[in-house]
Amino acid sequence: MSNLERSQRWQRRKDARPAELLDAALAEFFEKGFAAARLEDIAARAGVSKGTVYLYFDSKEEMFEALVQAIPKANVEQMRAIAMDATVPPEDLLRRMLTFVGGFLRDERMAKFPRLIISDGGRFPKLAETYKREVISRGIGILSAVIERGIKEGVFRAVDPLQAAFAGLAPILFTAIWRTTFERFEGEQIDAEIFVPQHIDTFVRGLLKGAP
């Protein structure tokens, strides 16, 4: 029997562990929430024992932080890229940006983040704070800048740009929360395919000057 075939109890994989543990942690957190997720299950899912987790992370909370820090930032930066194109009229920019957000929230991973933050933000304020600062504030900032430009150029009515940005984003974020909370029960459903474009249309029309 060769060495390769011989069953080994475990292997040293120093480099791969942290990422694998974070993947496992994300899955468990999404499934059960932060408080109820068991470190033992996270370890098992990563094919490792509980003690090993503590070789790479100081605590459960630190794992959570690492996840919130890492994952949703790229998408926000991509939204900024869309906003940069000053040759596009503001109402089209707005449509594109909100469509983009609706798009990446269709990805399970992204959709489950808001719910996780809302769930455990109460007892672990750092998480909510980080998410607000790194994700929401940036996104809102970019959106409201575009709305402000539209007002200056006389295309939009003179609304409060910050509050309008929230109003544009809220239904889309709400879709993600809905999916992860109420979709599985019978009764009325949000159909993101219809809901998101229709909302964007209504929202942008409602913002335009010359509306009734």
Next chain:
Amino acid sequence: MSNLERSQRWQRRKDARPAELLDAALAEFFEKGFAAARLEDIAARAGVSKGTVYLYFDSKEEMFEALVQAIPKANVEQMRAIAMDATVPPEDLLRRMLTFVGGFLRDERMAKFPRLIISDGGRFPKLAETYKREVISRGIGILSAVIERGIKEGVFRAVDPLQAAFAGLAPILFTAIWRTTFERFEGEQIDAEIFVPQHIDTFVRGLLKGAP
């Protein structure tokens, strides 16, 4: 020393206990979420020992159910009353109804409910199910009926009434979630005073025919 002055260890108050316990439970659930709320703290807050709780409720979950069942129904019925007035044009009805929702969500109690459901709905599906059936579905049903009437009367564009109802409600519910999750951290804030009326205005304008 009279009987009245004599310090008594406790009093029998069979009738008052359940309501007092539910009040205490609501406060603890709002503060810590369902899973993290301690029965001992709920009991203490109601001025009673833990054992007493089990004289009136079979389990922690049953307390939660009782709360979700009881509290937010009245408001939904009040919204139905507004919708009933067929002499008012649909766009005004819509404004009134959404303003009403924005109003009662300013009450702390109401604002904290959605967050509680979202937080613990995952592990206690019954709660989310009850809330969807008893509160959300009813509210959405009433709203979408008014929107449908508006479309039939030729006042609104031919949108999907159900999805539009969600779109009208979502930002207002989102306000409540925001308040209980992100308001305490520095950075951009939703100002409900501006946000809600502005959203309602944009939403209804966006729905009207003759928009650009």
Next chain:
DNA sequence: AAAATAAATAACTGACCAGTCATTAAATAG
């Protein structure tokens, strides 16, 4: 091939908490 190193394990600890139950004492009936 033996010694050294460090990755990984698994048994353990200490704290926590939902739910139980034998006991106590307030209220009521006889």
Next chain:
DNA sequence: CTATTTAATGACTGGTCAGTTATTTATTTT
């Protein structure tokens, strides 16, 4: 005033789980 009932207590149980640590074993070095 005494006996009975029952509201309320509080110590206890059984189970869970984050974090620790002594030990084992894979890998690297010499």
